Amino acid sequence: MVVLPVRFERSPRLHAMLSEAPHAVGTRVVVQGKRGPEVATVRGEAGDPDPQARYGSVLRAATPEDLARWDELHRQGEDLKWLLRARARERGLPVKIVALEFTLDESLVTVSYSAEDRIELGGLIGDLRGHTRARVNFAAVGPREQAQIIGTLGACGRGNCSSTHLQEFAPVSIRMARDQQLPLNPEKLSGPCGRLLCCLQFEHGMYLELLRDLPRKNARVCHTESGACGKVTKLHPLAGTVDVQTDQGLLAGVPAQALTRVTDPAGGKGRRSEADAAET
Template sequence: MVVLPVRFERSPRLHPMLSEVAHAVDTRVVVQGKRGPEVATVRGEAAGPDPQARYGSVLRAATADDLTHWDALHRQGEDLKWLLRARARERGLPVKIVAVEFTLDESLVTVSYSADERIELGGLISELRAHTRARVNFAAVGPREQAQMIGTLGACGRENCSSNHLQEFAPVSIRMARDQQLPLNPEKLSGPCGRLLCCLQYEHTQYLDLLADLPRKNARVCHTESGACGKVVKLNPLAGTVDVHTEGGMLTGVPAAQLTRAPEQAGGKSKRAEP
């Protein structure tokens, strides 16, 4: 037995599955997951299983009939998605239907939805009953999961990270933007999902290392070459410099190595700037 990483259609996350055959990368396979049999794509090389881990299983390589049936179920799910959206509008329900997905054996249909408040979904279940005999499961998804499933373009012009490669949603805070000296503009710091950009976490640790060598913002410092003293007003962590406002004007791009703590702050330990 080997373990194969597979990817489902609406998420970049890789799921390890036990398989008796080491299928090649990009092979479409039928897997037995938590919801039931589904079609997935092998996205990595085979590896040995971990005796302590729990896995789903690869049932077989997908046949032409499997893929034809899977495509038909996908189209049916899309039709039902738009039907449920229309019925929700008619009923005045504050809900967005994100996706409708069948298992390959049509025993289960999962309706992913987004809503800001608790709503009664009984009417929508009745609508589904008229079109399928599958067991219905409604699953609430958050803004990030919604962007992941739908797929959007980010501010960089490329496919958003959540639907392209992210394996999990790591916590992102506004402090990360402050540490990177970014303007605190919600429109520029938010992704298509309306939450803080996932990419703010990518370089955060590097910025913390760079900031450790700089004085804190608003600290009183003196320039060793000119003797001028003033207050740190801006940090440039990538360049390793700061801007200092003195009584004689502004000193810009001063290397941190040319700065010392002002006399009135002597005796304390120098710390990096507080963004």
């Protein structure tokens, strides 16, 4: 037995599945997961199973009949998605139907939806009963899950991270934007989902390392060559420089090594500590 990483169509997350035999990367297989039999794609090399872990299972390589059936269920799900959206509008329900997904044996249909408040979905279940005998499961999803399922373009022009490669949604805070010296403009810092950009977390650790070699913002410093002293007004972590406002004017792009920290009245030296970097 081997373990294969597989990926489902609507998510980039890899799921470990137990298989009796290895399958080549890119092979579409039928797997038995939590919801039932589904079609997935092998996305990595086979590995050894962990005796302590629990796995789903790879049932077989998908046959042409499996794939044809899977495509038909996908089309049926798309049609029913639009039907439910229309029925929700007719009933005045404040809900967004994001996706409908069948299992390969059509025993279960999962309806992913988004709503601000708790709503009664019994009427929509009744609407589905007239089109499928599958058991209906409604699953509430958040903004990031919506972007993952639907897929969209990010500010970089590429597919959004949540639908292309993210394996989990790590916490993202406005503090990360401050550490990266980004303007705190909600429109610039928000992704298509309306939440803070997931990519803010990717380089955050690097920025914290760079900031430790820079003086704090508003710290009092003196330029070793000119002797001019002033207050740090802006940090440039990637360049390793800062801007200093002196009585004579602005010194822009001064290397941190060319500055001397001035002891402040409270006893500090204007040097940036790890705690300071986390509070910029």
